[in-house]
Amino acid sequence: MAARTMFEKIWDAHVVHEESGQPSLIYVDLHLVHEVTSPQAFDGLRLAGRPVRRPDLTVATADHNTPTWELTRPIEDQISKAQLDALDRNAAEFGLPYYYDRFSENQGIVHVIGPDLGYTLPGKTVVCGDSHTSTHGALGCFAVGIGTSEVEHVLATQTLRQTKPQTMEIRIDGPLPSGVSAKDVILGIIGRIGVNGGTGHVIEYTGEAIRGLSMDGRMTVCNMSIEAGARAGMIAPDETTFEYVRTRPYAPKGAELEAKIEEWRGLATDPGATYDKTVIIPAVELSPFVTWGTKPDMVVPVTDRVPDPASFGSTAEQEAAERALEYMGLEANQAIQDIKIDRVFLGACTNARIDDLRAAASVIKGRQVSADVYAMVVPGSARVKMQAEAEGLDQVFIDAGFDWRVAGCSMCLGMNPDILEPGQRCASTSNRNFEGGRQAR
Numbered sequence: 001m002a003a004r005t006m007f008e009k010i011w012d013a014h015v016v017h018e019e020s021g022q023p024s025l026i027y028v029d030l031h032l033v034h035e036v037t038s039p040q041a042f043d044g045l046r047l048a049g050r051p052v053r054r055p056d057l058t059v060a061t062a063d064h065n066t067p068t069w070e071l072t073r074p075i076e077d078q079i080s081k082a083q084l085d086a087l088d089r090n091a092a093e094f095g096l097p098y099y100y101d102r103f104s105e106n107q108g109i110v111h112v113i114g115p116d117l118g119y120t121l122p123g124k125t126v127v128c129g130d131s132h133t134s135t136h137g138a139l140g141c142f143a144v145g146i147g148t149s150e151v152e153h154v155l156a157t158q159t160l161r162q163t164k165p166q167t168m169e170i171r172i173d174g175p176l177p178s179g180v181s182a183k184d185v186i187l188g189i190i191g192r193i194g195v196n197g198g199t200g201h202v203i204e205y206t207g208e209a210i211r212g213l214s215m216d217g218r219m220t221v222c223n224m225s226i227e228a229g230a231r232a233g234m235i236a237p238d239e240t241t242f243e244y245v246r247t248r249p250y251a252p253k254g255a256e257l258e259a260k261i262e263e264w265r266g267l268a269t270d271p272g273a274t275y276d277k278t279v280i281i282p283a284v285e286l287s288p289f290v291t292w293g294t295k296p297d298m299v300v301p302v303t304d305r306v307p308d309p310a311s312f313g314s315t316a317e318q319e320a321a322e323r324a325l326e327y328m329g330l331e332a333n334q335a336i337q338d339i340k341i342d343r344v345f346l347g348a349c350t351n352a353r354i355d356d357l358r359a360a361a362s363v364i365k366g367r368q369v370s371a372d373v374y375a376m377v378v379p380g381s382a383r384v385k386m387q388a389e390a391e392g393l394d395q396v397f398i399d400a401g402f403d404w405r406v407a408g409c410s411m412c413l414g415m416n417p418d419i420l421e422p423g424q425r426c427a428s429t430s431n432r433n434f435e436g437g438r439q440a441r
């Protein structure tokens with residue numbers, strides 16, 4: 001058989017039906033569900049009198065609307081409450097055995113809990129009515145975000161209509177310079193290829209720098225494939241992946257798992273397989289990055305300055321930069337480290353896993369949040385929160401003046417009470433910086 005990429009192997013193994021000129025029908029191994037994009041999908045099933053075809057392959061949780069204050073306080077916002085209540089009802093009515101409501105010890109951001117609990121596994125096809133489903137590809141699976149009508153289709157049939165994407169390799173050569181994290185890798189990539197650089201493609205991240213990342217770091221990279229315009233992101237499973245899976249509560253165990261691992265070793269892209277596009281970035285060219293504007297590719301090293309709009313090549317870019325500076329309240333050539341911030345948000349499916357909290361706590365330990373800044377940490381899941389508390393990280397944050405919250409999406413999109421006031425500037429670990437969004441990084 002001809003040499004194939006990892007994506008092609010997973011795709012080939014899941015095609016149910018192909019017809020020329022039509023999207024393919026692919027089988028879905030894992031369907032993740034949250035309260036925002038599922039209510040209408042369940043309504044559709046109810047109207048058609050159809051059951052959920054594979055409740056055993058469906059995992060649901062409440063994350064976007066959940067308040068991050070103490071769980072004993074009731075939800076004030078009626079729209080949030082209605083979406084959460086709808087998922088409670090739908091999970092009960094359609095018999096979903098794996099539903100984690102906001103009080104569950106397995107609750108959390110859907111992209112944090114899937115891998116952490118051991119539902120997301122190498123070789124699978126994973127879908128969710130959510131753009132950052134790309135996160136799961138870090139384990140070596142094809143994970144793609146879908147819309148609400150597709151959520152209904154998957155609930156009803158366990159299949160998805162999907163046009164076969166093209167493949168793109170992004171190789172980061174050499175080890176990462178010190179101080180450069182997974183977030184810097186992906187911001188550096190997006191800064192280079194732009195927010196449309198991956199359009200129509202599945203990105204496979206390769207190279208020494210990627211191999212050297214922990215699973216949590218790999219998820220950060222794959223998470224923001226969407227900000228590069230890609231359909232999905234993926235990383236070949238290796239010993240780091242297998243070690244991670246061995247300690248997941250709901251992953252296969254013992255001999256069954258070891259047999260699976262042998263199978264998963266065959267998923268990596270074959271030598272000689274070709275990608276439709278390849279981008280090579282030397283790791284030495286990466287540094288700690290932040291965004292200064294209103295698109296994820298408006299990126300500079302943190303030691304640098306806000307760019308001058310006049311320095312951009314096209315009129316469109318110049319105008320976009322001018323608008324971004326105005327929105328952000330920044331001046332051209334201002335040093336990034338001189339920018340005043342009002343808030344800090346550590347959280348979201350980009351950077352709220354245990355490695356992220358450990359890294360932040362190691363910097364924060366012994367320091368104080370400025371009296372002018374309100375800072376909060378929102379762990380990605382109840383399990384991450386528990387683990388952090390077992391390690392005493394919560395105390396490090398609290399001693400420094402951070403608020404220590406309950407898990408959820410929180411300020412990342414502000415469907416819950418965690419929002420900025422107009423004009424406030426926030427340093428955020430989230431994945432987007434759009435106008436009207438809630439965060440700056």
Ligand SMILES: CC(C)[C@H](C(=O)O)[C@@H](O)C(=O)O
Nearest residue numbers: 036037064129130131132413
């Ligand atoms: C609510 C949901 C549809 C949305 C998404 O798909 O991305 C959200 O997760 C986000 O990040 O804005």
Ligand code: SF4
Nearest residue numbers: 132348349409412413
């Ligand atoms: S944390 Fe943010 S990006 Fe991630 S799923 Fe929630 S709202 Fe979307």
